[in-house]
Amino acid sequence: QFLGGLGFVMVEKGTSLLKMMEISVAEAEKRTGKNAVNMQETYTVYLIETRPVDAASEGTNPVPDSLWRRYSEFELLRNYLLVTYPFSVVPPLPEKRAEFVWHKLSADNMDPDFVERRRVGLENFLLRVASHPDLSSDKIFYSFLTEENGWKETVFETGFQAKADSRLKALNATFRVKNPDKRFAEMKHYGDELQSVISQLLRVRARAADRLYGVYKVHGNYGRVFSEWSAIEKEMGDGLQSAGHHMDAYAASVDDILEEEEHYADQLKEYLFYADALRAVCRKHELTQYELEMAAQDLTSKKQQREELATGTIRTFSLKGMTSKLFGQETPEQREAKVKMLETQIEEGEELVKERNTECEEFVKSAWVDIERFKEQKDHDLREALISYAIMQISMCKKGIQVWNNAKECFSKM
């Protein structure tokens, strides 16, 4: 069963796209070319391979379809999805720049280890999208996987950018919702906490990894000194020499150990970024709610104005009212026209409120479904991650036991 790079990921095979095709990010390559400002740049491209599911199960194993994409195209895809499915917790991309690095890891985007981990992360992203109930059937997503040329233009043609810009502006603005939905407020708070605690964990873990590296590597010095010492000893020589080899092995073993731990860190990072996606949904809900409240408020004020005109009383201060008071009453015709305009506006306003209300309700419904789905996925994946962490620790301990038992035998022959 094809589950993709990270293995532990709960990717439901049952959902639309993965029923039909296998997806993988098979390779990464360096390219050089001219960028938008006509300057030479080096970048990495990733090979996306797709293959119809049936072909594999028949055992014929044909050559997969493939195309190359760079990270910025993945970003474009994700932005499109964010705007188009605001109620979905959109799977995150692997980090743009290496963070939470400990000293041996490179923070360089061109570093082969970083590129490899990114390849895995990108594959994971595609699998997540392909297994998402709403996102997997998206046409732009499909053409991302299958149409190398002209995809960018197709995306822009959807006009999502305009929506993106306006949404972005709105989201960045500070606004207060009068009656916040308790559930979403709690979710947002949870997103904040999750982001904070995972960041802390990643930081602490990176520092511990750094230190552990030091501990193991210093043992390499034992290897060197034992070897030198064995040269001046007669009876002790052999025991020392072989003990030294084991110390070298011990020192070297830390590289694999920490490489595996990096995978664990990547799993945590995915959910660090997921926390952000979750918060984005809550924020968008707030916006929807706010817009509804604005529309309702506007409608109420228009209705009030109509009432004032009808009864001739000024209940609320309005400049128009004041000016008409100051500069004389309006003619009945003028007032008639005003009332008519207001009526239209009120009608439109009521439509708008209805619309916004429906929008809000639908948003809440869809968002809440996806949030529940996300919660289940998160609980499952993180539990698997913790288990894989335990397995790593066990493996590390077993190696330690072996090395030191061997060393002990050598020492006793000293």
Next chain:
Amino acid sequence: MSGFVVDSTVSSGNSSVAIPTDISGQILDLDEDDDLEVFSKDTTVTDGSSFNASMQTSPASMINQYKFEEDAEDTKDIFVTVDNPESHVTAIETYITYRVVTKTTRSEFDSSEFEVRRRYQDFLWLKGRLEEAHPTLIVHPLPEKFVVKGMVERFNEDFIETRRRALHRFLNKIAEHPIFSSSEDFKIFLTAAPGELTSYKKQGPGFLSRMGETVKAVAAAVRGVRNRPQEFTEMQEYVEAFSQKISSLDKVTQRIVREQKEYLEELKECGPTYALWSQSEEELAEPLKDVAGCVDRCCKETEEQVKNLNDNLIPVLHEYALCTDTLKMRDDLDKAEDRLEWANNALKSDWTRWQKDMRTDLRSAFVDTAERNVNYYEKCLAVWESFLHSQRTDAEGNGNVDFS
């Protein structure tokens, strides 16, 4: 040769060497091979006199002693322990004394059990005396007078315990040494009441220093550069190389301890972070709390491991590093070549003995360290395996995914 005794009946376990009261004659006799031969054949002249000086003088007797040493079984007839540190406060100072318990079947001792209290100064005194009396022999080092870097309180528990162990090792090395253990100073150290020891210490150099002069002359002879036998040179070369290696090992081990401590500092923050996270979760709360617990337990084991290194391996390495300082100092160059032969034999035996001891000590220290490391990993392994087990039984209970 009056009052001169060599007891060769080692098997009885009561070997003792009596020392002549007037040795000036003996020294001059070294030139005469006859004497050497005579003494090498000498056997059972027992004279009930207890030893009255801490000097081993007659070269022949030294040869004999060593010959016997090589053939002898290891029959221990004296057991010394150092324990029970106690703090004493006077108007002038605060100091620690240690209880020294001796159990022995040796006839030179008036009783079979002794218990005294000694302070560090007293150990220093004993070491000094032994070195003075036997400049050619290797005296095991004492822990340093003052504490090195990183310590605030001179009298904190760890320091006292480490020192106690080192003092215990020191006395035991003396007790096991064929020559030192017969030293009068050693006997006084083990048995004298506090007042007695003080006055004994105050005894003028006099006779003893004269002894010291003559033996120093011998020692100087031993260290002659010219006509040095090949072996002696090899030994000094070895000492030089060995001292480098042992001091490297000392440094490496201390570095390991430092790195472990820093690792521990970081690891200590992991557990609480997992615990904090568990507070925001529902389904995940329990596994997160469990992981937090596992990490905390591993922290404790790591702490224990660091302590072990500090308490066991480092003091031993350190002592041997100090040893080599002593060994190198024996390399003072000087004159006369003639005394070389007998002196070299004595040296060589002591040297062989020391090497054997060193090998045993270092071997067991490293074996011990390796064992503790295995132990450490086994404990951590158990911690994580029990976590896995609990997760698996949970999962199977909930009918979740298969873990294979």
